Amino acid sequence: MKPVTRAAVLLLSVAGTLGATVPASNAVSADTSYVSLQHPQPVRETAKREVVEVFWYGCVHSQLLEQPLEQWAARQPSDVVLRRLPAVWPGESDQTVERGHARLYYTLDRLGQVDRLQLAVFHAVRDENRDLTTEDAAADWAASQGVDRKSFTTAYESDQVRQEVAQAPDDLKRYEITELPSAVVQGQYLTSPTRAGGVDAVPQVIDQLLERVRTKH
Structure with missing residues (x-):
C-alpha cells in the first residue's frame, strides 16, 4: 500500500476507534482552530511550555509541517519546548x-540526531520510497548520513528505545489523536492542519495557544 493511501486508512481507523472517547460536541472550542483535550495531560517539565508534535514518517502532511514547525521552534524563547511523538495507532492489527x-x-532521538536528520528521514521515506522499518535498512541509511553504525545499532536495540516504541500507542490515546499531524500544547489543547486551516497555519495557532497558556498562569 502506498504511504498516502495507508495514512488515509489509518486516519479513518483511528477516528472510528477513538470516536466514543473524544466526542466532538464536548471537545470543540468556540474557536474551531483547536480542541481542548477531554483529559489534560501533564507536561514533562513544569517550568516549560510544551508543544508535542505527533507525526508519521509516511504521512505527506507530517512532512509538509516539519519545516515550518522547525522554523517556528527556532524562534521560540528558552521556556518553550518542542517534543515529538511518532504515531503508532492503537488497535491496528499490523503496526x-x-x-x-x-x-x-527514538534511536535518532537517543543519539541526539533528530534535529539534524528529521527532514532527511521524511525525504528518504516519502520522496525516495525507502523502507527504513528494519534494523539493517535503518542502520545503512543512518550511516550514509554520518551516524556511527555501531552507536546506531546499540541505541536501536536498547531497552529504552523498545520501551518508548511500546508506549507510543498509549501516548496517542492519552493525547486523543485522530489526525496526523497534530500538535498538543501544554497537554491541554490540540490543533492540526484540518482544524487550523492548513499546514502553514498550524504554527500561528500554536502561538495563540501558548499565549492562552501564558495568560492563564
Whole structure:
C-alpha cells in the first residue's frame, strides 16, 4: 500500500476507534482552530511550555509541517519546548511500518540526531520510497548520513528505545489523536492542519495557544 493511501486508512481507523472517547460536541472550542483535550495531560517539565508534535514518517502532511514547525521552534524563547511523538495507532492489527518508523525516530532521538536528520528521514521515506522499518535498512541509511553504525545499532536495540516504541500507542490515546499531524500544547489543547486551516497555519495557532497558556498562569 502506498504511504498516502495507508495514512488515509489509518486516519479513518483511528477516528472510528477513538470516536466514543473524544466526542466532538464536548471537545470543540468556540474557536474551531483547536480542541481542548477531554483529559489534560501533564507536561514533562513544569517550568516549560510544551508543544508535542505527533507525526508519521509516511504521512505527506507530517512532512509538509516539519519545516515550518522547525522554523517556528527556532524562534521560540528558552521556556518553550518542542517534543515529538511518532504515531503508532492503537488497535491496528499490523503496526509493522509505524513501529519501524517509531523505532528509527527514538534511536535518532537517543543519539541526539533528530534535529539534524528529521527532514532527511521524511525525504528518504516519502520522496525516495525507502523502507527504513528494519534494523539493517535503518542502520545503512543512518550511516550514509554520518551516524556511527555501531552507536546506531546499540541505541536501536536498547531497552529504552523498545520501551518508548511500546508506549507510543498509549501516548496517542492519552493525547486523543485522530489526525496526523497534530500538535498538543501544554497537554491541554490540540490543533492540526484540518482544524487550523492548513499546514502553514498550524504554527500561528500554536502561538495563540501558548499565549492562552501564558495568560492563564
